[in-house]
Amino acid sequence: MKLVQTHIPGFPRIGAARELKFALERFWRGELSESSLLETGSKLRAQHWEMQRQQGLDFVTVGDFALYDHVANHIQLFGCEPERxxxxxxxxxxxxxxxxxxxxxxxxxxxxxxxxxxLEMTKWFDTNYHYLVPEFSAGTEFALHSEQLLAEVAEARAAGHPVKVALLGPLTFLWLGKVRDAGAATADAAAGGAHDARLDLLERLLPLYSRLLVQLRAAGAEWVQLDEPILGLDLPNAWRNAFEPAYWLLSQSGTQLMLATYFSPLEENVSLACRLPVAGLHVDAVRAASELTSLADWLPAHKVLSIGIVDGRNIWRTDLDAALATLMPVLAKRSGAVWLSTSCSLLHVPYSLAAEPALDNELRSWLAFAEEKLAELALLKTALSADERVSGQAARGFAAARAAHASRRTSPLVHNAGLRARVAALAAEKAPDRRHSPFADRQRQQQARLKLPAFPTTTIGSFPQTPHIRAARAAFKRGELTAAVYEQAMREEIAHAIREQEVLGLDVLVHGEAERNDMVEYFGEQLDGFAFTANGWVQSYGSRCVKPPIIYGDVQRPQPMTVGWAEYAQSLTAKPVKGMLTGPVTILQWSFVRDDQPRDATAWQIAAAIREEVRDLEQAGIGIIQIDEPALREGLPLRRSRWDAYLAWATKAFRLSAAVAGDATQIHTHMCYAEFNDILPAIAALDADVITIESSRSAMELLGGFARFRYPNEIGPGVYDIHSPRVPGSEEMAALLRKAAKVVPPAQLWVNPDCGLKTRAWPETTAALQNMITAARQLRKEMELS
Structure with a gap:
């Protein structure tokens, strides 16, 4: 049997104990020197490479590490930082x-x-990872700054590792960016319409890529992986046509190139990807398993086929028998080399199950995190080896995987037949997902009830999660605080948040979410069918890490989740306090989701639970309920041919959650850090009374699409960026509001930050909100609205 080699497209950066997160935050506070921060990065890289080699990988991946974001790394690598x-x-x-x-x-x-x-931030394809959007202009010039990358190659080589360098491919790098002050034109061009100024920059960028490839080859890199996931998109012809001449030029460097795609089938780009002048092609065999047979036929024998057979985005143990059944026909058909890999970078999964001793043993046996996925690759490689001495090890590994999959299929932890019948009946009803009256009628009733001024001010939901809050939560989890003492501590934090908002003069208040560890994890902890890790952290952006819940079984709500906190907050003020909920699609998207049933079935189960919570909040007298869906756009399939089916069940899940509310109850939703213009009909189909969106980093650019679409309901465009410690002045915010009021009727506009404030400190929070309120009052005066 032919020799099979193993590698991965990338590895988690944050460290087994989130060492990178804590080092970054100490550095930003001035408590850690630049040299010490860089040393932390060096140590983490060394640890990650050593783990890859210990698990038998034939190459370590260099270039996937970033102190903040890998796209930002490329911005500096190619010298195209914006002038500011x-x-x-x-x-x-x-x-x-x-x-x-x-x-x-x-x-x-x-x-x-x-x-x-x-820089503007948005989602990395259909994941919850956020990247920094490169800013280009017609005059952008590139300059190569490869010192850091070459130093990392030298580090790996000095440790004795065979090196494969991972880079963004040049076309994907340009595609991910935007031309400053031409956002709408860029969006139109991406959809196949107008001329795309980003593509004009390719001729300037390619010589630097070529020079870098020569440098990497001279430095001892055996392979260079060029990530071109845009080959899984519906590309305009101009972009598709640019691949062959671009890669012909890059091939002249003499470097062995591995073209890598992931997250989506290649479809019409299969032939293009196979004929590009590269030494190998990596494909996502989880998302595009059906293409393996055609790839085995199309890819020339002298090229390596890298098969991403282990899921890099979910945490379920690989069905090794099924994986072998997929691999064997391909290996039998191909005379060329075959490599095994994960489907994509392991950036999207936690580090290791070794840090999870408290997980239920049965559930734990079903899981594989990054370290375990490396072991799965080793098992598959061993099973495909002709070496009889290692067959016993492979047999034991396969037997354990087989037992885990059998357990999962039959476990009572997973299945609740009565719940499944109730949810199926709810989803099948004729009209349980529509509000009683049209928006205009609801709006009149809500105005009469709430009596809000023009340009009403609010926040998105969370307030600073102070060290005191975090310490109390940690002590409660350790059993050092009783439930009563912990609840009293959280009530004091809620009372503080209400007082601060009243002093500031906000119109619609929130309780601040002191009791919530995370907007998804908090709800999952109170729903059946969810499990939680102690250290299953995944990077969202920079130092921000999330701990996604694991949806392993049927979901239902045993009891109210937020009503007591909302009632208490509302009792402290005469102003309306929003009830704060996370929507079903976002809970689904930001969890590790069971893969033994369709995603829509799980979404409807979650929606039924949120619907019960909406009903109880309304009955408790809460007049505004926000159901956040920031992940609605993120969940959109990368291929447009699959959009309609996804949007049909995703919007239905939201409406199932909200439709139980009466007309006088105002339903809000929030979305952030994504391009919404291409799904505005679906956003309108949610029929939320008010939508708040992130828009400050793009200088209100997103609102152009809402205006052209004539979005019918009320909108709160964010007027300042909460991910930056910078506090913008009131005039800067007022300028953004004036810009918004030119494209959206002022009577429909709300005033709010881009997102929740949990990551900020109180001094900058109050300063920014005071400036925001001043800006809103200025706009009321200018437009003579009360």
Whole structure:
């Protein structure tokens, strides 16, 4: 049997104990030197490479590590930082790097008009990872700064590792960016319409890629992986046609290139990907298993076929028997080399199950995190080996996997027949997912009930999660605080948040979510069918890590989840306090979801639980209920041919949650850090009374689509970026509101931050909110609205 080799597209960066997160935050607070931060990164890389080799991988992956974001790494690698981050020449590259990510609070004015604002952030394809959006212009010039990447190659080589370098491919790098002040044109071009100015930059960028490839080859990199996941999209012809000449030029470097795609089938791009002048092709055999046979036929024998057979995005143990059944025909058909890999980078899964001794043993046997996925690759490689000495090890591994899958199919932990019947009946009803009256009628009733001024001010939901809050929660989990003492501590935090909002003069208040560890985890902890890890952290962006719940079984709500906290907060003020819920699609999307039933079935189970909570909040007298769905766009399939089916069940799940509310109850939703223009009909189909969106980093650019679509309900465009410590002035926010009021009727506009405030500190929070309220009052005066 032919020799099979193993590698991975990438590995988690944050460390087994979130070492990177804590080092970053100490550095930003001035408690850690730049050299110490860089040393932390070096140690983590060494640990990750050593783990890959210990698990038998034939190459370690270099270039996948980032202190904040891998796209930001490429912005600096190719010298295309926006001018406002060029500064005065005295700042280090690292200072400029973090200014792109977090804003430059000391740099208060610049010709670009962005006042040192951070780069826009959006979702990495259909994941919950956020990347920094490169900003280009017609005059963008590139310059190669490869010192750090070459140093990492030298580190790995010095440790004795065979090296494969991972880079974003040039076309995907440009596609991920935007041309400043031409966002709408960029969006139109991406959809196949107007001329795309980003593609004009390819001719300038390719020579730098070629030079870098030569440098990497000279430095001892055996392979260079060029990630081109846009080959799984519906690409405009101009972009598809650019691949062959671009890769012909790159092939002249003499470097062995592995073209990598993931997250989506190649479909019409199969032939293109197979004929590109590269030495190997990596494909996602989890999302595109049906294409393996055609790839085995199309890919020339002299090229390596890298098969992403282990799921890099979910945490379920691989069915090794099924994987072998998929692999064997391909290996039999191909005379060329075959590599085994994960479907995509392991950035999207937790580090290791070794940190989860408290998990239920049966459930634990069903799971595989990053370290375990490396072991699964080793098992598959062993099983495909002709070496009889290792067949016993493979047999034991396969037997354990087989037992785990059998247990999962039959376990009473997973299945609740009565619940499944009730949810199926609810989803099948003729009209349980529609509000009683049209929006215009609801709006009149809500105005009469709430009596809000024009440009009403509110926040998205959370307030700072202070060290005191976190310490109390940790002590409660350790059993050091009784439930009564913990509840009293959280009530005091809620009372503080209400007082602060009343002093500031906000119109619609929130309780601040002091009791919530995370907007998804909090709800999952109170729903049947969810499990939680102690250390299953996954990077969302920068130092921000989330711990996704595991949806392993049928979901239902045993009891109310938020009603007591909402009632208490409302009792403290005469102003309306929003009930805060996370929507069914976001809970689904930001969890590790069971893969033994369709996703829509799980979404409807969650929706039924949220629907019960909406009913109970309304009965408790809460007049505004926000059901956040920031992940609605994220869940959209990458291929447009699959959009309609997804949007049909996703919007139905939201409406199932909200439709139980009466007309006088105002339903809000919130969405952030995604491109919404291409799904505006679906957003309108949610029929939320008010939608709040992130829009400050794009300078209200997103609102253009809402205006062109004539979005019928009320909108709250974010007027400042909560992911940056920078506090914008009231006039800056007022300017954004004036811009918004030109495209959205002022009577429909709300005023709010981009997102929740849990990651900020109280001083900057109150300062920013005071400026926001001042801006709203200024707009009321200018437009003579009360």
């Amino acid at each position: 981050f060029g500064f005065r020449g005295s700042e280090t590259p690292l200072a400029r790097y973090f200014a792109m990510a977090r804003g430059d609070g000391a740099h208060e004015s610049c010709a670009c008009g962005q006042n040192g604002a951070a």
